[in-house]
Amino acid sequence: MKRNSNQLVRLDDSALAGESEAISPASAKPLFGLDTVSLAARMIEMGEPAWRGPQLAEAIYRQRLPELSEFTTLSKSLRQKLAVEGWQVGRPRIAQVFRSVDGTERYLVECQDGVTVETVWMPDGDDGEAGDGSEVDDADGELKERAGKSWRRATICVSSQVGCAVNCQFCLTAKLGLQRNLTAGEIAGQVVAVLDRHGVEVGRDRVNLVFMGMGEPFLNYDNFMAAVTLLVREVELSPQRMTVSTSGIVPGIERFAQEPADLRPKLAISLNAPDDRVRDELMPINRKWRIEAVIDAVRGVKLRPRERITFEYVLLGGVTDQPEHALEVARLVRRTGLPAKVNLIAWNPGPGIAYTTPRPEAVEAFRATLVDQGIPAYLRRPRGRDIYAACGQLKRTVEE
Ligand code: SAH
Ligand code: SF4
Numbered sequence: 001m002k003r004n005s006n007q008l009v010r011l012d013d014s015a016l017a018g019e020s021e022a023i024s025p026a027s028a029k030p031l032f033g034l035d036t037v038s039l040a041a042r043m044i045e046m047g048e049p050a051w052r053g054p055q056l057a058e059a060i061y062r063q064r065l066p067e068l069s070e071f072t073t074l075s076k077s078l079r080q081k082l083a084v085e086g087w088q089v090g091r092p093r094i095a096q097v098f099r100s101v102d103g104t105e106r107y108l109v110e111c112q113d114g115v116t117v118e119t120v121w122m123p124d125g126d127d128g129e130a131g132d133g134s135e136v137d138d139a140d141g142e143l144k145e146r147a148g149k150s151w152r153r154a155t156i157c158v159s160s161q162v163g164c165a166v167n168c169q170f171c172l173t174a175k176l177g178l179q180r181n182l183t184a185g186e187i188a189g190q191v192v193a194v195l196d197r198h199g200v201e202v203g204r205d206r207v208n209l210v211f212m213g214m215g216e217p218f219l220n221y222d223n224f225m226a227a228v229t230l231l232v233r234e235v236e237l238s239p240q241r242m243t244v245s246t247s248g249i250v251p252g253i254e255r256f257a258q259e260p261a262d263l264r265p266k267l268a269i270s271l272n273a274p275d276d277r278v279r280d281e282l283m284p285i286n287r288k289w290r291i292e293a294v295i296d297a298v299r300g301v302k303l304r305p306r307e308r309i310t311f312e313y314v315l316l317g318g319v320t321d322q323p324e325h326a327l328e329v330a331r332l333v334r335r336t337g338l339p340a341k342v343n344l345i346a347w348n349p350g351p352g353i354a355y356t357t358p359r360p361e362a363v364e365a366f367r368a369t370l371v372d373q374g375i376p377a378y379l380r381r382p383r384g385r386d387i388y389a390a391c392g393q394l395k396r397t398v399e400e
Contacts (some may be wrong), residue, residue, distance in 0.1 A: 023077070030090020030112065030339035031082075032060055032192075033185020033195065035234055061234035064196040066091055092117075094197060105149070109190050115179065117159040117214055119190040121198065123151030149199070153206035156194050160224050161215025162185055164270045166247050168272075170284045170314055172350040177292040182215070191231060202236050209237065211244040218244075218252025225259065232263055240304065245312060247268065247285050248294040257300035263276045267301060268292060268310035268343070273320055274328035282320075295336050308339040308376075315363055316347045317356035321354075326366045330373035341376040 039060075040053025052074075056265065059071045066089055068079050082088075083242040095110040163176035191209060192204040194200075196320035200207055209231070218352045219225040224244070231237045242265035246252060255257065271291070273279035298309055309334060315321040333340050344367055347357050360367075363379060 011323065027113065028090060029086045030185055031056060031087055032189055033230070034182055035230060038384070042087075045087065048078070052078075055236055060089060060091075061192065061230070062202075062236070064192055065089065066093070066193075078396040090185065092108055092186050092193060092194050092247070094119075094291050105189075107194065109193060111182070111186050115162050116285065117162055117182065117186075117190065119159060119194055119213060120157040120159070122155045124153060134178050144291050149205075154198070154200075155208040155210055156191055157210050157213050158187060158190050159213030160211055160217040160227075164215045165219065166216050166283070168270075168285075170272075170282060170316060170353060170355050172295055172348075172353070175350075175352065176214075179213075181220040181223055184223045184230060187211075187223060187227035188230040188235070190215040191237075192235060195235070207237070207241065209265075210268075211242070212268070216247055216249060218246045218249035218256070221252050221255060222303070222336050225263075228265060228276050231261060238308075240261055242266065243268050243310065245310075247283060248289050248291075250289040250297045253294065253297035254300060257297070257302070261302070261304055264301075266307060266310070267298065268312050269298060270314075271311040271329070271342075273331075274325040274332070278320060278325075280324045282316075283288050295338075298336070298338065303339060308341050309336075311340060311342045312344055312345060314345045314347050315358040315366060317358040317362070319355060321362045321366055323356040323365060323369055326369035330370055330375050333375050334373075336361070341378065342370055342379060343371075344379045346380070 010321040015317040021065045031042075034042065036053050036057040038053075039056045040050040043052035043056070044050055056071075059065045059073060064351065065071060068074075068083060068087070068089055071079055074082075088114055092109045092111050094107045095116060096108040100106075107119045107121070108116045109119050110116050159182065162179035164171070164173045165178035167174045190213075195202065195207070211224065216295050228242065228244075228287070231242070232239050237260065244256075244265045247270045252316055253267070256264065270283070271279075273282055273286075276286060276290050279291060301309070311329075313320070313329060329342065333342065344363065346363055347355055349355070349357055367377045367379050
């Protein structure tokens with residue numbers, strides 16, 4: 001384990017030169033976020049032929065061009081016409097980069113109105129576990145050395161809201177409260193900005209998305225699913241390489257269960273407690289939707305072959321990391337009757353939160369108990385904690 005892997009290095013602003021778009025007036029109209037059909041409709045409104053729609057979509061989502069001036073498939077006069085009418089690409093921009101020594105990068109991504117959210121890039125999974133907790137399938141795993149790429153797969157952790165209203169007691173994002181929902185373009189834009197930064201070749205490179213950054217995706221359901229739709233249909237990423245994590249918003253899970261298989265990401269439930277009593281304390285949302293109600297809703301999801309539901313479980317020292325808790329979790333998971341696995345996450349400390357990180361022996365014993373009980377259980381390595389910068393830590397580091 002690399003102890004120093006969380007050490008962050010702030011890059012010079014010059015390292016970002018060339019990838020930033022001039023900050024635009026909030027009144028400007030972003031093209032980013034519109035799908036091919038909507039782009040075509042806008043073009044027709046402007047007296048242009050409908051085929052301009054697919055042409056714009058190609059430039060925005062496949063070529064990932066961040067500025068209209070780079071759209072060389074469009075005539076100069078059309079680019080000018082778009083600009084005069086207030087259109088711009090309007091993709092969120094990477095405003096700051098923090099790089100961990102192990103290659104993980106955390107970004108502050110700035111939206112057009114100046115608010116920032118966090119997005120994380122994690123090259124490679126670790127031994128036996130990809131960033132989203134799925135097992136490594138190395139069929140196509142030869143190291144990508146092409147064009148200077150040193151990673152063979154990567155995971156991008158994406159935010160769905162600015163802050164969060166759910167108020168889980170162990171989470172840093174909760175401290176921010178909910179500032180606002182992100183639009184579909186702002187959610188998908190984080191991904192495209194990061195793909196662009198790393199020269200990812202969609203369809204060739206193995207990239208997983210996890211909607212586990214700031215916010216509760218199922219409390220911003222329409223924008224979240226519209227973003228997934230853009231990422232699948234326009235950017236051409238596979239929903240089977242996407243995982244959305246929810247604290248257990250039952251109406252959201254019920255809607256999610258109705259999504260078509262060619263759009264639906266995989267599902268992770270933040271269980272975090274062995275029973276309703278403990279969960280009520282840690283996650284006040286549990287008083288509204290009990291564990292049983294969450295599981296009932298999850299049962300409505302028609303899993304694809306070999307797909308499993310992930311239960312995430314944050315281990316809080318002395319609070320949720322005891323051997324009897326592991327037995328309860330195993331019982332609970334078995335009772336669901338669903339193909340499932342458990343992702344264990346050692347709690348990541350933060351200012352103003354009075355929990356303790358579990359002892360490594362307790363973590364390992366917890367995992368071993370689950371496995372012993374027949375429940376596949378994986379542990380996020382310490383570096384995985386970097387993700388939980390997405391739960392507010394990075395923002396605090398910057399602001400304090
Ligand atoms: N709001 C969604 C997704 C974002 S949180 C949800 O709660 O599922 C992503 C994961 O981070 C959740 O499983 C959450 O339980 C976990 N988490 C939150 N704060 C954490 C912390 N301080 N340390 C470790 N994991 C944390
Ligand atoms: Fe929101 Fe998830 Fe944090 Fe809970 S754990 S406060 S749902 S971001």
